[in-house]
Amino acid sequence: MTPVSIPQPQLTQERRSAVLTILLLLVALLLGWGVKTAVQNATRPIEQSGFTAEIPAGWLVQEGAGDFVFLARNPLALDELYRVSLVPATGELDVVAENRNLARAQIDDTYRVLTAEPIVFAGQDGYKVSFARVDLDSPGVPHVVEGLDYYFVQADGVMVLSLEAHSEHVAAALPGFQQFAQSVTYHSGE
């Protein structure tokens, strides 16, 4: 590459133009970050069997049956989901959680409880179970799914709010799930 000599005024003009172009990129990226944040924080309300909640705007909703009320699933990562269940049980939350874990382990022999402990979430007493299982049903290589169950006492039973996600993404999914969990309200008798 042989460089050529450029008149000084033209050189100055071209340098200014280059600086302006770089500034334009920086402004665009800053605004783009704003769009990303707005989209990722956007939610939409959902109402199902007496439950109301705010779920991420683009997520898919599937109605449930029996104890399982509904689930919301991330369309871009189908193993990332929030599930709402209402277990018709009374008594201590740790006992309800233990019974539920046993039942799940009987259905799925890859299911493992990692931790289980009482919590206070958004000012309400509850119980938290973290678990892992192997997803054998999705296409491709089997992978570990991790999740959390939050148990809260309600008038008609025990409300269980669950998060499931690929084990590599569960930490990133947690803040969104906690925001969702805070938005869930239940009106009994509907």
Added chain:
Amino acid sequence: MNGPWRQRSGLWQADVASIVLLILFVLAIFGLEAALQPQFTPTTLVITGLVMALVPAVVWLAFFYRRDRLEPEPKHLVLQMVLLGALLASAIGVPLVDGLFDVPGWLSSSPAWAQLLGGFLIVGMTQEFLKYAAVRFSVYYAADFNEAIDGIIYTTAVAIGYALVLNINFVVSSGGVELGSGAIRMVLTTLAQASFAGVVGYFLGRMKFEKRPLWWMPLGLTLAAALNSLFYFLRGNLNQGSLGAVNTWLGLLLAAVLAGAITWFLARSIQHDLAVHGGD
């Protein structure tokens, strides 16, 4: 009179041959996929991605290089630009767009306004700026950059390197599924990347050889980024299928028409320059 006419006729034939070659390439991939139903190891997947990405890259590179008939750019310099484009995509473009901004994680499931705006501000601006920067801060002051249309030739070469990396990433990340439709996507992505870069190169070339205001280059970058965003918005419907199967293919067709129209505009512009400077 006879010389230029023959030259244009030869160019036309070469262009038709390029299109036919790309159609054959797509058909061959469909045929091979159906006949062999290949299972990939990580190594064979990367090799397959590389081979599949190289074919449209070479054909489109030749397509744009042929336009510069008056004083063809040195081949080694054009190839260096291809390599620079691939390096910039790998080192900055993909990590910024897919990593820092996590675009695959949210953009395509966003509302239409966010897809267009996010596509423009993040994907379009980053990709088109890198193509601009590759030429502006390397060959721009070289003696070989001696015509306005050289801007188009060099930026399209950078874009083809950029598309090469995007296409290899696409095959590897998809795990080699649906290679046939993937081949269509790769042919189109390479053309689109080259045509948007051509818009940047058009503004860059004019900036160098004509007195242009300060906002000229930012305007070119903005226009190219907007076209980039519109293309991916239209083509995105192929992946999402949210508008139904018919509109899915309509989206792909519209994206192809958009890329084709820009390419036609660029070819016309080069033709015009050649006529003015005595090529025809």
